[in-house]
Structure formats: C-alpha cells, structure tokens
Amino acid sequence: xxxxxxxxxxxxxxxxxxxxxxxxAPFPVDGSDVAAAEAxxxxxxxxxxxxxxxxxxxxxxxxxxxxxxxEEAAYxxxxxxxxxxxxxFFWNGCSISQPHRVSFVCFPPDKAKRRPSAEPQPQ
Numbered sequence: 001x002x003x004x005x006x007x008x009x010x011x012x013x014x015x016x017x018x019x020x021x022x023x024x025a026p027f028p029v030d031g032s033d034v035a036a037a038e039a040x041x042x043x044x045x046x047x048x049x050x051x052x053x054x055x056x057x058x059x060x061x062x063x064x065x066x067x068x069x070x071e072e073a074a075y076x077x078x079x080x081x082x083x084x085x086x087x088x089f090f091w092n093g094c095s096i097s098q099p100h101r102v103s104f105v106c107f108p109p110d111k112a113k114r115r116p117s118a119e120p121q122p123q
Contacts (some may be wrong), residue, residue: 024063025074029093031056035085035103042105050110054085056103058094071103077106 031039031054039054046052055076059069072080083105092101 026057026059026069026075029056039105052107053107056101058098058101060098080109081107
C-alpha cells in the first residue's frame with residue numbers, strides 16, 4: 001500500500017539528480033571565509049582595479065581534473081596571480097552533484113600598463 005505513493009517522489013529525486021549531473025564543469029561561487037579575509041587584508045593602499053578578491057570553484061573529483069580547475073580559476077581571475085587558499089566539502093554554496101569547493105584569492109593584472117610593441121609606432 002505504501003509502494004505507490006513512494007514511487008513518484010523517488011522518481012522525481014532521481015530525475016533531478018540525473019539532470020544535476022549533466023553539468024560537470026567547475027563553476028564559480030563565493031570564496032571561503034578564509035580566502036575572503038585574506039583578500040580583504042591585502043587591499044590596503046591598492047587602486048580599486050588592483051584589489052584582490054576571493055572566489056571559489058565548485059567541482060566533483062569524479063568528473064573534474066586538476067587541470068580543468070586550474071584553467072577555470074585562471075579564466076575567472078582574468079590572467080592575474082592566483083593563490084589557492086583552502087578546500088571544503090558540502091554546505092558551501094555548491095550543488096549536490098559538485099559538492100567540493102576550492103577557494104582562491106585573485107590579484108588582478110594591471111591592464112593599464114602598456115606593453116612595448118615590437119613594431120615602431122608611426123610618427
């Protein structure tokens with residue numbers, strides 16, 4: 001008698017878990033408190049565009065390799081200097097299918113600096 005009512009909710013749960021597993025690429029979330037505190041302590045006397053910030057990447061070690069995580073972190077930091085701070089598991093803003101979070105502090109590159117070009121400029 002209880003079998004009928006349980007099948008519907010269980011099927012729904014498995015369907016949602018299956019759909020959540022479709023997205024296996026690391027995705028950005030807020031960084032941990034440790035990373036945020038580190039970024040905040042480094043902001044003194046820096047221009048706003050150069051101030052560091054914290055972010056996290058959610059991933060699943062069964063699907064995502066370290067290289068993928070490193071590439072996504074470099075993309076999120078826009079080529080700036082990265083410091084890996086800590087990792088945590090569950091209750092961190094990540095999804096059930098990707099419960100691990102690694103937190104970084106990003107020091108953005110100074111894009112205002114002009115790099116000398118190899119070709120001379122016309123005058």
